[in-house]
Amino acid sequence: MSLFSRIRNLATNLFRRNHIEQELDREVNSYLNQLIDEKIDGGMSPASAHRAAMIELGGVAQVKEQVRDVRPGATIEQVWLDARYALRMLRKNPGFTAIAVITLALGIGVNTAIFSLVDGILLRPLPYQQPDRLVRVVQSQRQLGLDRWNLSQASFTALRDNNHSLENVAAYSTSGANLTGDGEPERVSIGTVSADFFKVLGIPPVHGRDFRSGEDTPGNNGVCVISFGFWQRRFGGDPNIVGRSLELNGAATEVIGVMPAGFSFPRPETEIWTPIALNPTRSAPYFLRAIARLNPGISLSEAETETTAVLWGYARQHPGTSESRIPLDQGSALKTIVTPLKETIVGNTQKPLVILLCAVGLVLLIACANVANLLLARATSRTREIAVRFALGASPSRVARQLLTESLVLALIGAAVGVMLAWVGVRMLDRLPIEGIPRIEVVTVDGRVLAFTGGIALFTGLLFGLMPALRAYRMGIVAGMHEGGRGGTSSRRSSSVLVAAQFALSFVLLIGAGLLLKSFQRLQSVELGFNPEKLLTMVVSLPARKYSNPQQSLQFYQSLGDRMRSLAGVRAAGVTSNIPFGGDGNTDNFIAEGHEQEAAGAGVQTQLLSITPGHLQAMGIPLRSGRDFEETDNGDSQPVAIVDETLARMYWPDGDALGKRVETTGDMQWMTIVGVVGGIKQDGFADEPQPHIYMPLAQSPSLLAKLVIRTDGPPNAIIGAIRTAVSELDTSIPVFSIRTMHEVMDRTLNSQRLTNLLLTSFAVLAVLLAAVGIYGTMSLYVGSRRNEFGIRLALGAQPVVLLRSVLREGMVLIGAGVAIGLVGALALTRTIASLLFQVSATDPIVFTGVPLILVLVALVACFVPARRASRVDPISALRHE
Amino acid sequence: MSGGTDDLLQGTLDLLILKTLGLGPNHGLGIARRINQITKGTFHPKPGSLFPALHRLEEKGWLASEWGESENRRKSKYYKLTRVGRRHLEAEIANWERVAGAIFLALETTS
Numbered sequence: 001m002s003l004f005s006r007i008r009n010l011a012t013n014l015f016r017r018n019h020i021e022q023e024l025d026r027e028v029n030s031y032l033n034q035l036i037d038e039k040i041d042g043g044m045s046p047a048s049a050h051r052a053a054m055i056e057l058g059g060v061a062q063v064k065e066q067v068r069d070v071r072p073g074a075t076i077e078q079v080w081l082d083a084r085y086a087l088r089m090l091r092k093n094p095g096f097t098a099i100a101v102i103t104l105a106l107g108i109g110v111n112t113a114i115f116s117l118v119d120g121i122l123l124r125p126l127p128y129q130q131p132d133r134l135v136r137v138v139q140s141q142r143q144l145g146l147d148r149w150n151l152s153q154a155s156f157t158a159l160r161d162n163n164h165s166l167e168n169v170a171a172y173s174t175s176g177a178n179l180t181g182d183g184e185p186e187r188v189s190i191g192t193v194s195a196d197f198f199k200v201l202g203i204p205p206v207h208g209r210d211f212r213s214g215e216d217t218p219g220n221n222g223v224c225v226i227s228f229g230f231w232q233r234r235f236g237g238d239p240n241i242v243g244r245s246l247e248l249n250g251a252a253t254e255v256i257g258v259m260p261a262g263f264s265f266p267r268p269e270t271e272i273w274t275p276i277a278l279n280p281t282r283s284a285p286y287f288l289r290a291i292a293r294l295n296p297g298i299s300l301s302e303a304e305t306e307t308t309a310v311l312w313g314y315a316r317q318h319p320g321t322s323e324s325r326i327p328l329d330q331g332s333a334l335k336t337i338v339t340p341l342k343e344t345i346v347g348n349t350q351k352p353l354v355i356l357l358c359a360v361g362l363v364l365l366i367a368c369a370n371v372a373n374l375l376l377a378r379a380t381s382r383t384r385e386i387a388v389r390f391a392l393g394a395s396p397s398r399v400a401r402q403l404l405t406e407s408l409v410l411a412l413i414g415a416a417v418g419v420m421l422a423w424v425g426v427r428m429l430d431r432l433p434i435e436g437i438p439r440i441e442v443v444t445v446d447g448r449v450l451a452f453t454g455g456i457a458l459f460t461g462l463l464f465g466l467m468p469a470l471r472a473y474r475m476g477i478v479a480g481m482h483e484g485g486r487g488g489t490s491s492r493r494s495s496s497v498l499v500a501a502q503f504a505l506s507f508v509l510l511i512g513a514g515l516l517l518k519s520f521q522r523l524q525s526v527e528l529g530f531n532p533e534k535l536l537t538m539v540v541s542l543p544a545r546k547y548s549n550p551q552q553s554l555q556f557y558q559s560l561g562d563r564m565r566s567l568a569g570v571r572a573a574g575v576t577s578n579i580p581f582g583g584d585g586n587t588d589n590f591i592a593e594g595h596e597q598e599a600a601g602a603g604v605q606t607q608l609l610s611i612t613p614g615h616l617q618a619m620g621i622p623l624r625s626g627r628d629f630e631e632t633d634n635g636d637s638q639p640v641a642i643v644d645e646t647l648a649r650m651y652w653p654d655g656d657a658l659g660k661r662v663e664t665t666g667d668m669q670w671m672t673i674v675g676v677v678g679g680i681k682q683d684g685f686a687d688e689p690q691p692h693i694y695m696p697l698a699q700s701p702s703l704l705a706k707l708v709i710r711t712d713g714p715p716n717a718i719i720g721a722i723r724t725a726v727s728e729l730d731t732s733i734p735v736f737s738i739r740t741m742h743e744v745m746d747r748t749l750n751s752q753r754l755t756n757l758l759l760t761s762f763a764v765l766a767v768l769l770a771a772v773g774i775y776g777t778m779s780l781y782v783g784s785r786r787n788e789f790g791i792r793l794a795l796g797a798q799p800v801v802l803l804r805s806v807l808r809e810g811m812v813l814i815g816a817g818v819a820i821g822l823v824g825a826l827a828l829t830r831t832i833a834s835l836l837f838q839v840s841a842t843d844p845i846v847f848t849g850v851p852l853i854l855v856l857v858a859l860v861a862c863f864v865p866a867r868r869a870s871r872v873d874p875i876s877a878l879r880h881e
Numbered sequence: 882m883s884g885g886t887d888d889l890l891q892g893t894l895d896l897l898i899l900k901t902l903g904l905g906p907n908h909g910l911g912i913a914r915r916i917n918q919i920t921k922g923t924f925h926p927k928p929g930s931l932f933p934a935l936h937r938l939e940e941k942g943w944l945a946s947e948w949g950e951s952e953n954r955r956k957s958k959y960y961k962l963t964r965v966g967r968r969h970l971e972a973e974i975a976n977w978e979r980v981a982g983a984i985f986l987a988l989e990t991t992s
Contacts, residue, residue, distance in 0.1 A: 023958075025960045026956070026958070027909065027932075028928070028932070030908070030909075030951075030956055030957045030958065031908075031909045031910055031932075033955055034908070034909075034951060034953070034955055034957065035910060036909040036912070055930075056927070057928050057929060058927055058929045062929060063928045063929050063932050065928055066930075066932065066933045067932045067933050069933065070933045070936050070937040070940065110984075249925050433924055535916060731943050795983070
């Protein structure tokens with residue numbers, strides 16, 4: 001048959017359904033009448049002819065049903081009919097429908113929400129041209145302890161000019177700048193970038209142009225490109241923005257372009273990009289991050305090999321740099337590492353997200369088990385209805401399909417509500433601690449997410465609908481009319497299996513959440529080495545033009561410290577180049593006197609900080625021996641340093657560090673150690689102890705500094721007074737990023753906190769669902785044995801005995817579930833071991849606490865039906881039968 | 882046709898219907914009776930399998946149907962072979978003979 005006539009038939013069947021039905025009716029009737037005629041002609045009485053004909057026909061409804069099955073379009077039509085029938089059934093049982101829909105909505109909703117996170121952060125390509133060719137390039141020299149290490153201006157220039165595997169390379173660093181001139185002065189986030197920056201990413205400006213090559217050299221870099229948001233916010237989208245001049249850090253800078261909305265690299269808050277003033281002769285410091293676009297067809301490893309060769313060439317030409325410190329001919333480990341840009345952006349969030357996705361998957365399975373249980377319970381009461389359908393000529397597969405359709409309809413309704421929940425949840429994301437989680441701003445519930453949810457809904461519907469449908473199918477095969485209205489033992493066995501599975505799954509989730517929570521608690525109670533209580537930190541930035549002389553900035557910071565210490569409520573104050581957990585630590589190699597040879601190979605890095613006298617006291621870092629810096633440790637006096645115990649112990653384990661010397665620049669400017677202090681955690685709670693070297697700010701000045709103030713009362717109470725004090729010293733100096741030390745530290749925990757919060761909520765949700773599940777199953781159990789209990793009570797059984805027997809029944813299920821869960825948890829928690837801090841993946845406390853909680857919850861859930869069993873009224877139980 | 886052999890002989894029933902209608906248009910009961918007659922009582926097609934088969938063959942385009950009046954003046958739906966149906970019948974007969982011959986040979990050999 002041609003495609004055309006097939007479609008025509010389909011259309012006829014679908015759209016002229018009434019006509020077809022009537023015709024079928026007439027056809028079958030005429031057959032019947034002919035049959036009767038035949039029998040009467042054969043000598044039967046009309047009545048017996050009619051009866052005989054009916055028997056031979058075998059049921060009009062059944063014949064018609066069989067014909068309908070062979071007509072094309074029958075399936076579509078049946079699905080439609082089934083769906084409408086399903087909706088009617090669901091409306092007739094609002095209680096059942098509500099519970100099932102809520103359960104499914106929760107299960108599907110959390111999956112949708114987490115998938116939207118996974119999709120936005122991990123799956124979606126970066127919003128740049130051909131993002132799969134974008135890479136980050138870092139240097140690495142493991143022998144110096146420099147696993148991943150940024151580029152210097154000289155090494156970047158060498159890489160840019162000599163490689164053959166990269167289409168474009170760009171370097172950037174981030175900073176802030178003071179924007180003055182017309183309008184409020186403000187602090188803006190700056191990306192300092194090399195000329196090819198936008199070409200690497202492949203995103204052109206929407207207005208004006210991007211940087212030309214050569215604009216990233218000293219003297220030519222007085223231009224900038226601004227972000228769309230900044231253009232709108234500060235200039236109201238002024239169409240004549242290109243060519244306008246901004247005053248950035250006191251220097252006139254011409255706006256040459258505006259980037260499209262949504263472009264925000266390297267930081268979400270970057271608003272202005274200025275060209276770097278590249279000096280190709282500077283082989284230190286290493287502050288440039290490099291991004292590149294691979295040539296078409298070049299793999300990561302090819303690019304790595306090729307750029308490593310370039311780096312070796314550079315090292316050969318630059319003796320005396322860190323790159324050439326380990327001689328190349330003696331097996332130097334100097335190399336480049338080329339990684340996909342996306343990986344470097346989202347790398348740390350990958351594992352927690354995948355774990356969360358697995359967790360919500362488990363929650364969904366538990367929800368499915370619950371709904372399957374509800375359906376099983378209902379199937380018991382629907383036995384008669386289904387039997388009638390069989391009697392009316394429905395085939396077993398037809399009834400099974402109808403029940404499956406009901407499940408799918410239920411799943412789709414659940415999914416619709418779930419999507420709404422997810423949408424609200426994603427909307428509320430910014431109320432959660434999310435600062436610092438990459439790409440979180442692009443997370444939405446969109447078409448892709450909806451497609452995922454649709455798939456999940458179908459899967460879910462099939463999953464929980466299959467068991468009742470199969471049961472109905474089997475029932476059709478054995479003609480279930482005889483079973484009467486009672487729930488068979490098989491339905492109870494199925495639901496027991498489901499409940500045990502639910503507890504096993506909840507167990508795994510609870511263990512995971514328990515381990516992460518314990519790890520988090522361990523992390524937060526780690527010995528920091530400083531006292532974060534009542535500690536206020538803020539950033540003070542001096543305009544370079546006004547404070548061009550290091551002496552001026554030093555004087556400012558000294559008077560700032562004095563001014564702060566004189567404020568009421570301030571116990572101590574100091575100035576430092578960076579604060580712990582600030583994310584901008586400065587590390588470098590160092591040499592300890594008498595250990596020059598080992599230093600080169602040992603690969604030990606030290607944290608370098610410039611501080612004023614009083615800083616250590618303000619931070620609460622204890623002085624172990626020697627003295628703090630003094631005002632007299634300045635540019636004119638002997639260079640001095642304070643080291644921490646970690647460093648002192650490494651080189652002078654006998655405690656004789658005082659008076660020894662250290663050196664960090666490679667040019668033999670020795671600093672004499674005048675004090676030894678306790679070690680601190682510099683970058684994060686989980687840090688290994690790192691050596692620290694403190695230098696007097698007076699001997700290594702800085703324009704950007706952090707002010708640390710220890711207060712008597714609540715730190716936030718004196719922020720106003722501090723601002724006033726700063727502006728009294730100089731009105732043009734902005735003070736920003738005012739945070740308590742706890743706030744600073746919390747930022748580094750956001751990703752973990754969010755993971756914990758979500759995982760714990762999912763675990764609790766799972767346990768609640770499982771509790772509902774066991775409650776339902778035990779109720780079913782008690783209900784099906786109601787008359788047995790009644791008889792036993794009538795025969796004098798103690799209610800307590802019945803109560804106990806029901807509880808025992810429940811506990812058997814829980815026990816099985818917990819045992820399976822235990823095995824599963826032992827296998828699965830190994831995968832989260834890398835996320836745990838000072839907690840074993842088989843932590844005994846978690847592994848004993850969780851079963852206890854579960855058993856307790858289950859006992860409570862079983863108790864209600866158990867008590868019902870012990871209070872059955874024998875008379876009514878028997879009469880009911 | 883007897884109930885239990887439905888699956889095995891579905892193709893056979895189709896063939897028998899086509900063959901019957903090859904002799905001329907007929908209605909449902911007529912087809913059933915004719916099949917019974919030409920198979921010398923071996924097959925008793927029941928409505929439960931006859932009607933689905935008729936509709937299936939019509940969907941395939943091998944049969945056409947129209948309402949007419951039966952011998953005892955009852956309105957009946959008459960089925961007749963279409964041109965495509967007739968070609969198909971010929972092909973099926975050839976096929977059947979080949980298969981039947983082969984099976985016959987096979988049974989001969991083994992016994």
